[in-house]
Amino acid sequence: MTDESEEYYANGFVCLPELMPVQVVSTLTSIMQLAMGNTLESQRKFLSGPDELLLPVPSYELPPTSFPFSYGFLWGLTPIMEKVTQKKLLPAYAWSRVYPKGAKCVVHNDRESNEHSLNLTLAYSDDIIWDFCVAPGRIADNNLDHRTAYEDFGDLDYVRTKMKPGDAVAYQGQRHFHGRIEPNPNAWSAHMFLGWVDRDGPQKDHAFDKFALPPPAQFYFD
Numbered sequence: 001m002t003d004e005s006e007e008y009y010a011n012g013f014v015c016l017p018e019l020m021p022v023q024v025v026s027t028l029t030s031i032m033q034l035a036m037g038n039t040l041e042s043q044r045k046f047l048s049g050p051d052e053l054l055l056p057v058p059s060y061e062l063p064p065t066s067f068p069f070s071y072g073f074l075w076g077l078t079p080i081m082e083k084v085t086q087k088k089l090l091p092a093y094a095w096s097r098v099y100p101k102g103a104k105c106v107v108h109n110d111r112e113s114n115e116h117s118l119n120l121t122l123a124y125s126d127d128i129i130w131d132f133c134v135a136p137g138r139i140a141d142n143n144l145d146h147r148t149a150y151e152d153f154g155d156l157d158y159v160r161t162k163m164k165p166g167d168a169v170a171y172q173g174q175r176h177f178h179g180r181i182e183p184n185p186n187a188w189s190a191h192m193f194l195g196w197v198d199r200d201g202p203q204k205d206h207a208f209d210k211f212a213l214p215p216p217a218q219f220y221f222d
């Protein structure tokens with residue numbers, strides 16, 4: 001195992017600083033904003049929430065159908081996640097979100113499509129780091145489907161990670177509680193969330209988020 005994979009399995013997560021050049025994530029954020037439009041009215045079409053379970057404050061949500069660039073990151077980062085996990089993986093989940101000032105991401109664990117997860121910070125409006133927290137303690141098998149969110153970690157030990165734009169945290173999203181428990185100190189912050197499943201593991205049927213795949217490609221020439 002590599003040092004990264006040893007830490008990943010020992011603690012349930014590993015930090016991947018400077019995974020993407022800041023110029024890349026900055027440009028990606030600009031492309032995201034173009035997809036949403038240049039006015040408050042156009043951007044409000046992407047507003048979702050509040051979600052009592054996860055997001056107490058409404059945020060802008062960009063599924064891959066609205067922002068297909070996230071699929072490119074999901075597929076392109078698969079070899080890196082395979083190196084971290086030491087598993088053969090299939091891509092499952094991609095999502096982008098812009099949080100407003102004061103938002104929290106309450107403590108939770110992920111669904112099956114996020115067996116192996118990657119949290120990538122894209123941009124902070126005011127360059128103020130907003131801590132991402134993970135609990136190293138594993139969730140018991142009989143609680144994995146317990147869809148409950150919490151304001152904080154309670155009695156659980158947890159680790160804070162300070163993510164700059166371009167930094168990522170790889171973590172076992174289904175097995176470990178995680179979240180951002182302090183209010184977002186920026187006017188807004190942009191993030192991408194990606195998930196994979198073990199190609200030969202118990203969650204393999206959640207590959208591609210259970211969407212029906214297109215038929216095999218066919219090309220024709222005269």
